[in-house]
Amino acid sequence: MHAKLKIILLLSLYIGAERPLQAQEKTVTNSTGMEFVLIQPGSMVVGRYQPTVSAYVPPQPGPDGEVRKVLPPSAYKVAEKMAAEAAMPGFEVKLERPYYIGKYEVTQEQWEKVMGSNPSFFQGDKVAGDAKKHPVGNITWEDAQAFIKKLNRLDKKHLYRLPTEFEWEYAARAGAKDEIPWAEARARGVISDTTMRQVGSKEPNAWGIYDMIGNVWEWVQDYYNGKIFADPVPPRSGKLHVLKGASFTGDAKNATYMTHAAGPGNGFDVGFRVVMEPRP
Structure with missing residues (x-):
């Protein structure tokens, strides 16, 4: 084959392989009713x-x-x-690939559809409104992994996992460079409250994602490093995993996307959201 023609064919194959990523919808709803928001690549300064x-x-x-x-x-x-x-001074983190992240925290209704049970402490008359629309709580890191494993068996089009800490924080910041002001944290998050609330009850961030401050603490994939901020390279092993975003019991110190904590915390106010990717 002529060398020039070979290069053209290789380029067209490469472009064809990349096109689906670029053409992805900004929001997607899966068969379980979980909504996802597309996050484009970018960078941020962590630990400043x-x-x-x-x-x-x-x-x-x-x-x-x-x-x-x-x-x-x-x-x-x-x-x-x-x-x-x-x-x-912090350090720069680059997110080089697009990904979908849950528009909301995983709800009790979605957990029941996948797992057939509901471990949440706050159910029924313990919460205001439709409890099934509240985030699932009382979730360990291992519980979240079990949910994801089963969800991956149910959905043949997508793959699911917990976000990395950097993916979570990048989506939570939604382009913001500095700490979230207290007034904005109260507008966006269920914090300093007596119970969790229905997902999406507060204002979204600039990228249309809800409840990344407050409601329930959220598990991420990374191990905890024993510090207030993440390290440039997350630990490869450990005994505890990272929690982000605070819960309805959170205050000004915890209602932030910049620092992190370690689980299991209180337990009853811990949940998660997931990242979705197309299957190869």
């Missing part, structure tokens, strides 16, 4: 921590004329030094 210290302001008299006590200027100098020592 830049603490700030308020500037020293000399004591000022209040409305009653009394001068309130404040820390001396030397204390602010010490705080500035400590903040500088604690600062971390």
